[in-house]
Amino acid sequence: MLKLVGRLLALVLFATLCLPSTGIPTPQVGSFSYGGSSLGAGVGNNLFEKFTAEEDIAWKSCPDYVVSLTGQLTFNVNQYDCAYTTRPFNVDDPTDTRKISYALTRVRSWYRETDPNFQGYLWYLPGGPGASGLTALWTLASNINTWVTNGRYHLISVDYRGVYNTGPQSTCFEDPWKARSYQLESFQRGSPTVLSGKDTASTRLLETANQFFTTCKARLGGEKGVFGHIGVADTAKDIASFNEILYTKLPYSLARTRISDHPINMWSVSWGGVVANSILRLYPTRIGKVVFESSVNLRGHLDHTQQYLHKISQVKDALDSIYHYCATGTCGMTANGAATATEIKERVTAVLDWLLKMSKTPGNLETTHLLHLSKAIYDGLYSPAQRFPYIMTTLIEPLEGYMAVDDFASVTTLFGNRDTAHVAEELEKEKQSHGASPNPPMGFPSDAEDLITCVDMKSFGLETVDSTAVYDTFLKAVGVGGSVGALAQFERWINCVGWENSDSKDKSATSVPVDEVSSVTTTIPVLYLSTTLDPVAPSRDSNGKVWLLEHYPSAYHVEVQATGHGIMPHINNLCVSMAVYGYLSKDELPIKKYKVCMPTLLPFGSRSPYEVGDESSDTQVAS
Numbered sequence: 113m114l115k116l117v118g119r120l121l122a123l124v125l126f127a128t129l130c131l132p133s134t135g136i137p138t139p140q141v142g143s144f145s146y147g148g149s150s151l152g153a154g155v156g157n158n159l160f161e162k163f164t165a166e167e168d169i170a171w172k173s174c175p176d177y178v179v180s181l182t183g184q185l186t187f188n189v190n191q192y193d194c195a196y197t198t199r200p201f202n203v204d205d206p207t208d209t210r211k212i213s214y215a216l217t218r219v220r221s222w223y224r225e226t227d228p229n230f231q232g233y234l235w236y237l238p239g240g241p242g243a244s245g246l247t248a249l250w251t252l253a254s255n256i257n258t259w260v261t262n263g264r265y266h267l268i269s270v271d272y273r274g275v276y277n278t279g280p281q282s283t284c285f286e287d288p289w290k291a292r293s294y295q296l297e298s299f300q301r302g303s304p305t306v307l308s309g310k311d312t313a314s315t316r317l318l319e320t321a322n323q324f325f326t327t328c329k330a331r332l333g334g335e336k337g338v339f340g341h342i343g344v345a346d347t348a349k350d351i352a353s354f355n356e357i358l359y360t361k362l363p364y365s366l367a368r369t370r371i372s373d374h375p376i377n378m379w380s381v382s383w384g385g386v387v388a389n390s391i392l393r394l395y396p397t398r399i400g401k402v403v404f405e406s407s408v409n410l411r412g413h414l415d416h417t418q419q420y421l422h423k424i425s426q427v428k429d430a431l432d433s434i435y436h437y438c439a440t441g442t443c444g445m446t447a448n449g450a451a452t453a454t455e456i457k458e459r460v461t462a463v464l465d466w467l468l469k470m471s472k473t474p475g476n477l478e479t480t481h482l483l484h485l486s487k488a489i490y491d492g493l494y495s496p497a498q499r500f501p502y503i504m505t506t507l508i509e510p511l512e513g514y515m516a517v518d519d520f521a522s523v524t525t526l527f528g529n530r531d532t533a534h535v536a537e538e539l540e541k542e543k544q545s546h547g548a549s550p551n552p553p554m555g556f557p558s559d560a561e562d563l564i565t566c567v568d569m570k571s572f573g574l575e576t577v578d579s580t581a582v583y584d585t586f587l588k589a590v591g592v593g594g595s596v597g598a599l600a601q602f603e604r605w606i607n608c609v610g611w612e613n614s615d616s617k618d619k620s621a622t623s624v625p626v627d628e629v630s631s632v633t634t635t636i637p638v639l640y641l642s643t644t645l646d647p648v649a650p651s652r653d654s655n656g657k658v659w660l661l662e663h664y665p666s667a668y669h670v671e672v673q674a675t676g677h678g679i680m681p682h683i684n685n686l687c688v689s690m691a692v693y694g695y696l697s698k699d700e701l702p703i704k705k706y707k708v709c710m711p712t713l714l715p716f717g718s719r720s721p722y723e724v725g726d727e728s729s730d731t732q733v734a735s
Contacts, residue, residue, distance in 0.1 A: 159246075160277050163196045165213040169357055171195050174217065192250060193218040201280060202341055203349050204622070212279030215271045216354065217246045219253040222263025226363055232377065232400075233358055234265035234696070235351060239382025239408075241344075242561030244276045245269035248381075252680060256379070259683045260692040265377065268358070270351065272387070274342040274560040282342060282560040284328035291559070293539050299480035299530045302603055306586045307595055308471045308482065314586070315579040317606055325566075325610020328559065333618045342560065343568045343620030348390035352376060352398065375400025377696075381678060382649055383408050386624065389663065392632060393625035401696055402638040406678050408649045410663055413565075413624045417573025417585060420605040423648050424593025430493045430645040431596065432457065433675045433722035434500055434715060441716030444505050460489075463511045464595065470520045479520075483599060484527040485511070490600035493647035494677040496715045566608035567620045577612055597647070626663070637666040639695050639702075641688070645675040645724070668695075668702050673721050674711040685712050 159175045171193040194217050201210040223230040236252070238245040249269040257263045274282030285291040301320055306313045332338045359374040377400040380388035385407025392399055412419035435453040438445055445456050467482040488507060492499040507526060514522050528534070574581045585605075589598035611619060640660050642651035651671065653659045661667055670691045672682045682688050687709035694700035710721060 160194075160196045160213070160215055165196045165198045167198055169195045169197050169216065169354065169361075171218060191220045192253075193220065194246075196277075197354075199350055199353070201338075202621070203346060203353075212273070213277070214279070214350065214354075215246060215277035217249055217269055219249060219257070219267040221266050222257065229262075229264055231264040231697075232266070232362075232375065233268050233355060234261065234377045234379060234401075235355070236267055236269040237351075237378055237380040237384030237387045238269065238272075239384050240275070240561055241272060241383050241564040242275055244271050246271055246277070255680060255683050259689040260696055262693065262697045264697055266358075268354075270354070272347050272560070272564070273350070274338070274564065280338040280342065282332065282338065282563055284324070284331055284559045284563075286331060289539065289543065292542065293535065296535045296538060297530075298603070299483050300478070300532070300535060302483050302599075303480040303530075304471060304477050305483055305599055306583060306602065307590070307599060308468055309477070311579055311583055314583040317602075318577075318579050318582050318609065321606045321609045324562075324607055325614070328563065329610075329614070329618055332563070333615075335617050337617070339563070339567045339618045340621035342564055343622065344386050344390050344564070344624050345394070345568075345620060345622035347387055348394055348625075351387070352391055352395050355398075373400075374398065377401045379403040379405065380407060381405045386410060386412075390625050392634065392638075396632065396634070399634055399636070401636055402634070403641060403692065403696070404638060404660060404667075405641045405680075406643065406646055406649045406651075407640070407660065409659060410626055413568045414570050415573040416565075416569050416571065416605065416608055419573075420585075420601055421589055421592050422650065422653070424589060424597030424601055425654065426645045426650045427490070427493065427593035427597030427647050429724050430496075430647050430675045431460075431489070431594065432724075433645055434493070434496055435460070436720070436722045437496070437675075437715040437718040438500075438504065440720040441714065441718030443501075443716045444509060459512065460508055463508055463515060466515045467511075467523070468595075473520075476520060478531060479523075480530040481520075481523045481527050484530075486596045486599040489596050490647060493675065495681060496675050497681060497713050500715050562604070562607045565604070566611045567618070568624050569608050569611055569619075570623070572609055572612040574612075577609055582606065601648075631663055631665055633666050634664065637668055637701060638664045639692065640664075640667050640669045641679045641692070642669070642671050643676050643679070643682075644671060644673045645722075646677050647675075648677050668705055668707075670702065670707045670709060672709045672711055673723070674714065675722065681713055682709070682711055685709055 163175075172195065174192050174194040194215070197214050197216065198211045199214050200206075200208065201212050202208040221230050236245060236249045236256070238248045246269060249267060253267050256267060261267075271278040274280060283291040285294065302317070304313050306317065309316070329337075329339075355376050356374055376391055376395065376398050378388045378391065380403065382405070385404045388402055388404065388407075389410045392402065409419060409422055412422070432453070435456040437443075438456050439451070439453040443456075445459065464482070464485065467485060470476050471479055471482050485507060488503055492503045510526060511523065514520065574585065586598055586602065589602070592598075593601075640651075640658075642649075644651075651658055651660070651669075658669060660669075668691075670688060672679060672685070672688060674682065679688060683692075687707070691702045691707060691709075694702065714721065
């Protein structure tokens with residue numbers, strides 16, 4: 113194994129220092145030119161605002177923002193290319209002449225395209241929906257190349273339809289500053305929470321969600337609106353088309369089987385798995401190798417409420433694992449009176465209960481502190497080794513101090529004041545800083561995160577949509593994922609309620625290509641990567657079955673016995689990297705259909721992996 117690591121590192125050094133870079137022309141500067149299109153670029157388009165979108169995919173030097181990331185990148189920034197092209201807005205209707213701009217990026221292979229080691233293109237499909245594929249690939253490409261592909265592919269990614277630099281515009285607000293204000297008011301809209309406000313809060317939040325739909329429909333809906341063509345099926349068609357175009361640009365001498373077939377190779381992450389699955393269903397004969405990393409449930413669009421409950425089904429166990437790691441590692445709370453995981457859990461729970469009690473007190477009803485802490489804890493579960501030491505030290509422990517003296521007013525020093533006046537003040541500061549548009553280099557994400565989910569939704573999942581049903585569903589969510597999970601995912605759930613009985617013109621013109629029962633046997637089995645406890649994309653259903661196998665019964669599954677969303681924190685784990693390296697680089701399947709990898713990175717420096725239901729959760733910290 114040491115020899116393998118040395119060989120991989122040597123290849124990285126060789127690729128960085130020795131392999132020549134292809135000459136890249138200077139970017140063309142000018143205004144957009146879409147033949148009269150009013151759809152144009154995505155809401156966050158600051159990267160490509162001086163580029164002219166072209167009909168062809170023409171690789172050029174990336175905008176300066178990539179150079180600003182150089183400190184985070186571990187090999188030559190000149191290996192990164194960008195393209196700004198156009199696509200028909202409605203790919204199924206040639207009479208619709210509207211076009212949208214599309215942002216792509218490429219991280220070049222370590223090998224020349226004529227080298228036998230070159231294996232074509234590998235698409236990196238990011239999650240969200242709403243995440244930028246460009247920035248994701250720029251920051252992750254080094255790890256992918258070093259540990260699992262040996263630089264054999266051109267890595268490709270995009271901003272999906274309506275996301276950041278790709279059109280169409282997907283903000284529900286005409287004024288970009290109103291869109292930014294809506295984002296800043298997220299905690300304010302969610303408070304008082306359903307947990308503290310019960311039926312009254314349910315009524316208010318249901319009205320707020322319906323108003324969100326009304327606002328979005330007024331700008332983006334209707335027969336000529338964009339709702340019909342920002343869903344996953346259109347994105348899948350875009351990527352398949354781009355893949356074919358890119359392969360036709362390769363040297364003719366690449367007439368080897370795996371290249372001449374123009375395979376669509378994909379590495380999908382989280383919601384990106386929905387995109388990969390759609391491509392698999394639409395183009396089953398064109399598929400190459402496919403990695404599903406921490407994929408969300410592929411049938412979530414069929415029942416939005418069931419998806420809400422499924423997403424958070426492992427949150428309770430995930431939090432128990434954090435308390436276990438705190439008790440068995442170097443955690444501030446163990447040095448401050450708590451010796452076991454149970455005691456740590458009791459202390460965190462006490463803080464949450466105190467915030468809940470105080471938020472019910474007259475005069476505190478509009479405070480956002482409970483929602484702030486719940487979301488901070490939930491977000492920490494995505495990458496606990498990196499985030500939870502901060503959460504315990506900077507949030508939980510100070511809150512314990514305030515709780516001890518019943519000082520609720522001082523909690524504002526941790527979370528800030530999110531009332532109307534303070535949000536307006538923060539917005540004004542941003543206006544003075546950014547000027548006409550509230551967009552830093554990569555822009556703020558638009559409303560695409562909600563819109564893409566909502567337009568693809570087949571059913572909201574409630575027989576009757578009223579405040580009582582909303583409150584009952586929330587209580588069920590608390591039972592499934594605890595208050596932390598239920599509160600953190602509530603807005604993502606309720607925001608789609610307006611689409612339940614909306615006109616078909618306000619939904620995707622093409623449905624997500626998957627139904628209740630169908631499964632696919634691919635020529636090359638897909639590879640599924642997951643963690644044991646995932647706060648947003650559990651690998652198993654309520655019966656403990658790996659749900660992806662219902663879609664792809666021939667799939668191979670590699671699972672890291674850890675908590676978190678995504679495999680990348682464990683990519684340098686040889687158990688993981690060897691399985692993925694063999695699959696992507698050597699055409700080798702794992703020896704077993706199911707493989708468990710023990711983690712090498714755990715929160716708080718713990719060396720004791722957590723097992724669900726293990727009594728070791730009460731293990732005392734080592735003396």
